[in-house]
Amino acid sequence: MHLVPRSGWKTWLLVTLILSLLIVGVISYLGWRQSVPGVRAALVPPPNFIGLRTPLTLTLTAARGGLAWTELRLVQGTQKVTMAQQTFPPPLANEQRLALTVEGRALGLREGTATLEVYARDGFWRPLRVDDRPILRQPITLDLTPPTLELLSATRYLAQGGGGLVVYRAKGANRTGVNVGGIFFPGFPVGPSDAGTHAAMVAVPHDFPLASPVVLTAQDEAGNNATRAVASEIKPRKFPTDTVDIKEEFLQKKLPELLPERGSVPAGQLLQAFLTVNRDKRRQAEETKRTLSARTQPKPLWQGFFLQPKNTKVSANYAETRSYRFRGQDVDTQVHFGYDLASVRESPVPAANRGTVVFAGPLTIYGNTVLLDHGLGLQTLYAHLSRIDVKEGQEVEKGAELGRTGTSGLATGDHLHYEVLIHGVSVTPLERWDARWIRDHILKPLREANVALIDEGDSRDEPATPPPPRQRRSPAPR
Numbered sequence: 001m002h003l004v005p006r007s008g009w010k011t012w013l014l015v016t017l018i019l020s021l022l023i024v025g026v027i028s029y030l031g032w033r034q035s036v037p038g039v040r041a042a043l044v045p046p047p048n049f050i051g052l053r054t055p056l057t058l059t060l061t062a063a064r065g066g067l068a069w070t071e072l073r074l075v076q077g078t079q080k081v082t083m084a085q086q087t088f089p090p091p092l093a094n095e096q097r098l099a100l101t102v103e104g105r106a107l108g109l110r111e112g113t114a115t116l117e118v119y120a121r122d123g124f125w126r127p128l129r130v131d132d133r134p135i136l137r138q139p140i141t142l143d144l145t146p147p148t149l150e151l152l153s154a155t156r157y158l159a160q161g162g163g164g165l166v167v168y169r170a171k172g173a174n175r176t177g178v179n180v181g182g183i184f185f186p187g188f189p190v191g192p193s194d195a196g197t198h199a200a201m202v203a204v205p206h207d208f209p210l211a212s213p214v215v216l217t218a219q220d221e222a223g224n225n226a227t228r229a230v231a232s233e234i235k236p237r238k239f240p241t242d243t244v245d246i247k248e249e250f251l252q253k254k255l256p257e258l259l260p261e262r263g264s265v266p267a268g269q270l271l272q273a274f275l276t277v278n279r280d281k282r283r284q285a286e287e288t289k290r291t292l293s294a295r296t297q298p299k300p301l302w303q304g305f306f307l308q309p310k311n312t313k314v315s316a317n318y319a320e321t322r323s324y325r326f327r328g329q330d331v332d333t334q335v336h337f338g339y340d341l342a343s344v345r346e347s348p349v350p351a352a353n354r355g356t357v358v359f360a361g362p363l364t365i366y367g368n369t370v371l372l373d374h375g376l377g378l379q380t381l382y383a384h385l386s387r388i389d390v391k392e393g394q395e396v397e398k399g400a401e402l403g404r405t406g407t408s409g410l411a412t413g414d415h416l417h418y419e420v421l422i423h424g425v426s427v428t429p430l431e432r433w434d435a436r437w438i439r440d441h442i443l444k445p446l447r448e449a450n451v452a453l454i455d456e457g458d459s460r461d462e463p464a465t466p467p468p469p470r471q472r473r474s475p476a477p478r
C-alpha cells in the first residue's frame, strides 16, 4: 500500500486554503466595487413645468471616482429628446453643478405631461454597469403657451411721487402686474372671474426718472411671460428741502425711547447714537412698511377722497429732503415720506378712509404707529401718536378715531405724520385728498375699462377739490 506522504497532504491543504482565500478576497473586492453607490442627482428647485425658456440647475454627486458624464432627457410616450449632455474632462470632480436654460419649443414635443430623466456615469469601475438607468425621474408639464395679456386702460399722467391705476385682461397667468422702473406692483382680479380683468395700483417713487418704463407683465406657472408697454407719461414734481436742527437736550430726552437697548448715552456719543436712530432705525421702519404692504385685501375698501384731519397745518411736506444739523454741523440727510400735520396737542386722528388695521404699535422713528390697509395695495400710515385706540385686524370706517396725536418716536413737537403708500412705496397724500384727482386718475381708467370696482356715487357728491392744506413753515414741529 502506497500512502501520500504526510508533508504532501499538508501542502495540498495549504494551497487549497490560499486559493479559497484568494477567491473569497476577489469576490469580496468585486462585491465592494459593485456596492459603491452610483451618482446622486438633484434638481433644485424641482421643476414642475418646462416653458418657452426654463432654467434648470442640476447638482450631481459621485461617491467615488468623480463624475465622468451626464445626460438630461425628456420622455413623452415613445419619444425621447436629449436636452443636455456633458462629458467632464479629467481630473474628475466628485461634485458638479450644471445650469442650463431649456428652450421648450426646440424640444419638438407636444404640450402636456412628460418625464425628465437624468443619467450619469462616474469614473469608478464596477463589474456590472449601473449607468444605463435614469438616476432621477421628474414628472413635468410642458407648457409652451404664454399668457394672453391685453391692456384695457391706464392712468394717462403719472407723476413723480404719485400713484395711478392700470386695468388689463390676463388669462392663463398666475402672476400679473405692472413694473414701474423695476418695482413690481401686483394686480388683483376684478369683476367676473371668467373675464380675466385685473386692476393694479401703481406708484412712481419721488426720485425715479421721468423715462422710467411702465410695463404690464403676466407670467404663468411655466415661467412664460407676456409684456405690454403702458403708455403712461410721468410728469416731474418738485420737492422741497429743509434743515432740521437737532438739539442736545432733545436727544438726551428722546434717546432712551428711541434706543432703549443703549441705556443712557454719554454726551460724547450723542451724535453717533442719533445717526443710529436716523439711519438704521429709519431703515428698519422702512423695511417693516414694505413687509406690511403684502397684507392687503384683494378688493378696494376705500370710497371717495381721503379725509384730512380738520384744522391742521402742514409743517413738513412729502419727499422733503432734510439736512440734519447737530452742534452747527450737517451730520445727515434723509427724505421725509409723509405730511406732518400739526394742530392742538393730542388731537383726534381720523381714519382717512375705510380700511383694516394691519399694524398698531411702536415702529422705531415713527413712534406709536397705525397702518391702515384700504385694499389693492393702498395703505395709510399715522405716526407719532400719543395713544392708539384700535387693534390689529380691526375694520374701521372713514373718519373713525384711530388714536391721538403726540410726540412719540423722532418728533420734536405734537403732530401727526401721515403717509399714503402703494405697495409700500410712499406717494404724496395730496392726490387722494383731492376728489377730482381720484376721478381723473383712478375712476376714469376704471370707467374706460367698463369695470365697476368702486361705487362712484359718493365721490360725485364730494367737493371737486378740498381746500389745499395750509402751509406753515415756522416754528416747525417735526
Ligand SMILES: [Zn+2]
Binding pocket: 316, 336, 338, 339, 340, 416, 417, 418, 478
Ligand atoms: Zn413726519
